[in-house]
Amino acid sequence: xxxxxxxxxxxxxxxxxxxxxxxxxxxxxxxxxxxxxxxxxxxxxxxxxxxxxxxxxxxxxxxxxxxxxxxxxxxxxxxxxxxxxxxxxxxxxxxxxxxxxxxxxxxxxxxxxxxxxxxxxxxxxxxxxxxxxxxxxxxxxxxxxxxxxxxxxxxxxxxxxxxxxxxxxxxxxxxxxxxxxxxxxxxxxxxxxxxxxxxxxxxxxxxxxxxxxxxxxxxxxxxxxxxxxxxxxxxxxxxxxxxxxxxxxx
Amino acid sequence: xxxxxxxxxxxxxxxxxxxxxxxxxxxxxxxxxxxxxxxxxxxxxxxxxxxxxxxxxxxxxxxxxxxxxxxxxxxxxxxxxxxxxxxxxxxxxxxxxxxxxxxxxxxxxxxxxxxxxxxxxxxxxxxxxxxxxxxxxxxxxxxxxxxxxxxxxxxxxxxxxxxxxxxxxxxxxxxxxxxxxxxxxxxxxxxxxxxxxxxxxxxxxxxxxxxxxxxxxxxxxxxxxxxxxxxxxxxxxxxxxxxxxxxxxxxxxxxxxxxxxxxxxxxxxxxxxxxxxxxxxxxxxxxxxxxxxxxxxxxxxxxxxxxxxxxxxxxxxxxxxxxxxxxx
Numbered sequence: 001x002x003x004x005x006x007x008x009x010x011x012x013x014x015x016x017x018x019x020x021x022x023x024x025x026x027x028x029x030x031x032x033x034x035x036x037x038x039x040x041x042x043x044x045x046x047x048x049x050x051x052x053x054x055x056x057x058x059x060x061x062x063x064x065x066x067x068x069x070x071x072x073x074x075x076x077x078x079x080x081x082x083x084x085x086x087x088x089x090x091x092x093x094x095x096x097x098x099x100x101x102x103x104x105x106x107x108x109x110x111x112x113x114x115x116x117x118x119x120x121x122x123x124x125x126x127x128x129x130x131x132x133x134x135x136x137x138x139x140x141x142x143x144x145x146x147x148x149x150x151x152x153x154x155x156x157x158x159x160x161x162x163x164x165x166x167x168x169x170x171x172x173x174x175x176x177x178x179x180x181x182x183x184x185x186x187x188x189x190x191x192x193x194x195x196x197x198x199x200x201x202x203x204x205x206x207x208x209x210x211x212x213x214x215x216x217x218x219x220x221x222x223x224x225x226x227x228x229x230x231x232x233x234x235x236x237x238x239x240x241x242x243x244x245x246x247x248x249x250x
Numbered sequence: 251x252x253x254x255x256x257x258x259x260x261x262x263x264x265x266x267x268x269x270x271x272x273x274x275x276x277x278x279x280x281x282x283x284x285x286x287x288x289x290x291x292x293x294x295x296x297x298x299x300x301x302x303x304x305x306x307x308x309x310x311x312x313x314x315x316x317x318x319x320x321x322x323x324x325x326x327x328x329x330x331x332x333x334x335x336x337x338x339x340x341x342x343x344x345x346x347x348x349x350x351x352x353x354x355x356x357x358x359x360x361x362x363x364x365x366x367x368x369x370x371x372x373x374x375x376x377x378x379x380x381x382x383x384x385x386x387x388x389x390x391x392x393x394x395x396x397x398x399x400x401x402x403x404x405x406x407x408x409x410x411x412x413x414x415x416x417x418x419x420x421x422x423x424x425x426x427x428x429x430x431x432x433x434x435x436x437x438x439x440x441x442x443x444x445x446x447x448x449x450x451x452x453x454x455x456x457x458x459x460x461x462x463x464x465x466x467x468x469x470x471x472x473x474x475x476x477x478x479x480x481x482x483x484x485x486x487x488x489x490x491x492x493x494x495x496x497x498x499x500x501x502x503x504x505x506x507x508x509x510x511x512x513x514x515x516x517x518x519x520x521x522x523x524x525x526x527x528x529x530x531x532x533x534x535x536x537x538x539x540x541x542x543x544x545x546x547x548x549x550x551x552x553x554x555x556x557x558x559x560x561x562x563x564x565x566x567x568x569x570x571x572x573x574x575x576x577x578x
Contacts, residue, residue: 013507013527017391026388037508095357096366121507123387125369127357130325134361139326139438142354145501155442159502160350161453163446165323169439179508180501211366213397215382220393220533226554228545235557236567239539240575242555247537249459249516250483250572 001056001149003046005115006102006132007039007075009068010122017219024214025091026122035071038117040184041177045147046115047079048182057081059109063088063101063205076195077187083198086205095123097208099131104206106136111172113154118143118176126176133174141167143178252379252401253340254287254311255280258332259304260351261294268414269347269456271307273407275415276374277345278308283376289313289339291428293328295321298425305423307415311339312423317430322441323351327432329358335428336363341402343381348406349455360404367404368396370511372411372534389507389530409455410513411534447502452486454505459485459516462505462532463493466521466542466561470498475561476520479569482576488512488532490522506531521561524549541565 011017012032020027043060050056060075062068063086072083086101093101106114114136116129126142133140145164146157149171156167159178169175187195229238243250257277259270274290281288290309292301298316305312315331332355336344344359346352348370356367372393373384381403383396434440454460461480463473473487480487489499491506505512507527517535522528524540524547532538533552540553541561550556557564 011388013389015388015391016526017388019392024394026392094366095369096360096364099361121389124389125367126353127360127367127369130354130357131361131367134329134358135364140354140358141325141439143350157445158350160444161456163444165441166443166445167439168442173438179504209399211398211400212368213399215395215397217387217392217394220386220390223533223538223552224554226538226550226552226556228550228556228558230557230559232557232559233563233567235559236564236571239555239557239568240571243516243537243539244575247516247554249537250576 001049001053001113002111003049003056003113003115004059004061004106004109004111005039005042005046005075005080006128007043007060007062007071007117008036008120009033009062009064009071010036010120013037013121019217019219024217033067035074036117036120038119038121038177038179041179041181042115042117043075043078043080044182044184045177049113049149059084061102061105062086063093063098069200069202072200073195074187076198077191078185079191081198082200084201087202088205090208092210092214093208094210094212095125095127095131097210099128099135100208101205102128102132103135106132113172114138114174116174116176118178129174129176138172138174139169140174140176141169142176144175145178145180147175147181252284252286252342254289254342255284256289256291256336256339256341256344257309258344258346258352258355259290259292260347260349261292261297264294264297264300266292266300266304267347267349269349269409272409272412272414273345273347274304274307274309276407276412278415280374280376280381284379284381286342287311289341291315291332291335293320293331301425302422305421306417306419309423312425313428314425315428315430319430319432319434324437324441325354325358325439327437328355329362330432331428331430333359333362334431336402343401343403343405346406348408352406356404356406363402363404365400365402365404367406369406370408371405372408389527390511390533391530408513454486454488454503454510454512457486457512457514459483460488460505460512460514461485461518461520462488462490462522463520464490464522465492467493473498475565479518479565479572482569482572485516490528519549519553520565522549523547524552
């Protein structure tokens with residue numbers, strides 16, 4: 001089984017976001033970048049499928065700046081077989097432009113399964129998996145927490161409001177992974193050493209035309225200053241009163 | 251001539267979902283500002299009888315796909331029908347609520363239209379006759395304003411953010427049938443079953459009130475304190491990442507950057523210090539209450555009302571006070 005995992009380099013979730021001088025993008029100064037947490041579930045699942053079948057190939061693919069290579073090497077160290085970086089110098093690429101670049105590369109590769117993290121924790125759009133799948137003419141199942149592969153088919157449990165849906169999908173298919181699917185492994189020392197010798201292909205990302213235009217980026221609206229209504233039990237009647245009389249939510 | 255606003259209306263058990271009616275309400279406001287009509291699209295089996303009610307929320311035309319083939323949601327099936335409707339109507343924008351279904355469908359429809367999705371929008375506006383949206387990025391640590399270089403625009407709207415218009419029951423609109431162009435055998439993805447989580451009554455992302463617990467609870471055995479308060483308030487139970495990672499609560503309860511983003515009317519954070527990842531998931535709540543023994547906990551910086559104190563003392567007293575207040 002050939003599995004392609006699409007991944008992204010993102011700011012660490014503890015990052016304090018500052019808007020850059022252009023007023024439209026993140027100021028990268030002092031920001032630590034690394035793997036997208038949801039992608040780790042996708043890579044882990046791909047490795048488990050390959051290990052269980054004792055055959056197949058896991059390719060990690062990304063559209064990103066040159067430094068994305070580091071993230072891809074992390075996945076090679078976890079056990080992926082090879083990596084492809086579509087090096088991107090465009091200052092902004094929306095979900096369609098990313099999906100088009102991915103799709104144009106994936107179209108040239110044989111695959112049975114296409115995995116994505118369900119969301120990248122920078123743009124938080126959760127759309128690249130679905131758009132890529134549609135461009136490739138394959139089905140998609142999003143936010144998957146359990147995956148069972150059969151012959152030419154897969155059964156997926158996907159998270160929905162108040163429960164989950166069991167979805168049957170024909171392969172090849174795109175699947176986006178949600179926390180709960182598995183526990184991603186850490187790279188071992190031998191994995192890190194082996195990663196250095198694994199095939200790593202780097203080529204320019206195809207130009208992609210964004211349909212969305214970022215007009216501005218701002219800090220979120222400030223919440224009005226709150227107040228401590230009391231200490232310990234003294235606060236209880238005050239809180240009930242405030243929520244009823246002022247906030248009118250209870 | 252820019253076309254109408256098309257709103258996809260999701261239904262559960264034949265009833266339009268509130269989140270979709272919020273999207274329809276917002277679609278109406280936008281359409282009025284743009285001087286264009288609103289088209290609502292409703293798919294399912296046996297849904298036609300309720301279709302007319304969508305006029306109450308502002309639809310000028312209602313498209314109904316009513317077929318046994320649409321009984322269960324299918325990404326490719328619904329996307330085909332919705333994409334065709336967008337093109338046939340010449341819509342300039344299609345709006346969906348950012349529910350599990352809406353998020354799933356939006357990208358697949360957008361891909362078919364060779365366009366992007368402005369996902370999880372929290373604001374819309376019309377500037378010089380053109381649509382703009384606002385949406386949070388970096389888990390709400392920043393907000394971007396987006397314009398659209400190419401139409402149609404595909405938007406998902408964050409639930410609980412856009413006001414639901416009062417139903418105007420005197421308003422009517424024509425209901426038109428849309429033929430289902432595929433058979434079940436043509437579908438590549440099919441929902442086989444829907445499993446509801448045991449004992450779950452209110453879904454976090456749909457809840458009007460949420461009571462969340464954090465590490466301050468000291469152990470899973472103390473979560474009944476949270477559950478009781480939530481029950482008295484008619485709310486849902488949430489949790490911080492720390493307690494989910496510790497295995498005290500299931501992942502579906504997690505609020506924050508690697509969990510759910512919620513915007514209830516009232517969010518009560520109990521024993522949660524307020525790590526930036528948690529704040530990201532709940533800071534768009536209308537009112538925030540924090541109960542924590544550490545007066546310097548970051549959660550107090552964004553809380554509207556705070557109680558500094560021992561949660562084991564404060565929460566049971568609060569539950570009792572609300573029970574008395576709401577019961578009497």
